[in-house]
Amino acid sequence: MRKSKAETAESRAKILSKAAQLLRERGTEGASVAGVMEAAGMTQGGFYRHFKSKDDMLASATRQAFGEVVERFDRHRSRAGAGVALQAYVKDYLSSRHIEHPAFGCPVAAFGCDAGRMQDALGTEFVRGAEELIERAASGLEATSKAGGADARAAAIQSLSMLVGAVVIARALGKSELRSEIVAACKGKLLPE
Numbered sequence: 392m393r394k395s396k397a398e399t400a401e402s403r404a405k406i407l408s409k410a411a412q413l414l415r416e417r418g419t420e421g422a423s424v425a426g427v428m429e430a431a432g433m434t435q436g437g438f439y440r441h442f443k444s445k446d447d448m449l450a451s452a453t454r455q456a457f458g459e460v461v462e463r464f465d466r467h468r469s470r471a472g473a474g475v476a477l478q479a480y481v482k483d484y485l486s487s488r489h490i491e492h493p494a495f496g497c498p499v500a501a502f503g504c505d506a507g508r509m510q511d512a513l514g515t516e517f518v519r520g521a522e523e524l525i526e527r528a529a530s531g532l533e534a535t536s537k538a539g540g541a542d543a544r545a546a547a548i549q550s551l552s553m554l555v556g557a558v559v560i561a562r563a564l565g566k567s568e569l570r571s572e573i574v575a576a577c578k579g580k581l582l583p584e
Contacts, residue, residue: 403441406431410452411459415501416494419449419509446512453506453513456498457520464527477531481581484554485574490561499524499551500558524551553577 394402409430413422424445428435442448463483467476483489484497493501498520506517528547533539557577564570 399440402431402433402437406433406438406441406448407451407455410448411455411498412494414449414452415456415496415498418502419505419513422449422452424448446509449509449512450516453498453516453520456501457516457523459495460497461520461523461527464524468527468530472534473527473530474534477528477535478582480528480531481550481554481578485557485578485581490558490570490574493562497524497555497558500555500562503555503559521551550581553581 410422410427413427424438425435428438464476464480467479489496506513525547528550529543532543532546557573560573561570
């Protein structure tokens with residue numbers, strides 16, 4: 392029995408949601424076709440109706456993962472402005488919830504190293520997603536008059552690099568005192584009172 396176009400689109404969206412989650416949680420190796428389809432509650436046989444290959448799925452899941460982060464930023468920006476959205480982004484990024492649950496957080500901190508090893512499959516989507524994050528962060532910095540133009544972009548790149556580094560290190564350190572110290576130092580730098 393053939394599915395309607397709407398049902399097929401709904402199935403693909405469900406698969407992508409689970410793939411983006413597993414990719415952030417377990418990396419590219421952990422986001423297997425079998426694992427993703429099982430998490431989506433579907434059989435492995437239906438996979439090729441939606442994707443050409445695992446690499447195609449991973450690229451689409453990368454786009455999905457970045458899209459979720461950008462969408463959250465944009466919701467904050469539309470409600471309270473770019474400056475407030477950036478502050479909320481930084482607070483959420485350095486939160487224990489984000490550090491302890493990568494499945495729903497930033498793709499850069501979650502599988503950036505994997506993306507570097509899989510440039511052919513993930514490179515284009517990863518660059519596009521990183522550019523969107525930099526643009527959002529730069530708009531937040533411009534809104535708070537901390538920088539403008541090229542200076543805002545450079546400051547956004549510095550801030551995002553610090554955030555990613557802090558989260559990667561914090562995840563590696565577990566619930567240690569050093570983890571708390573690193574997160575506090577970065578909050579102090581990025582969210583001065």
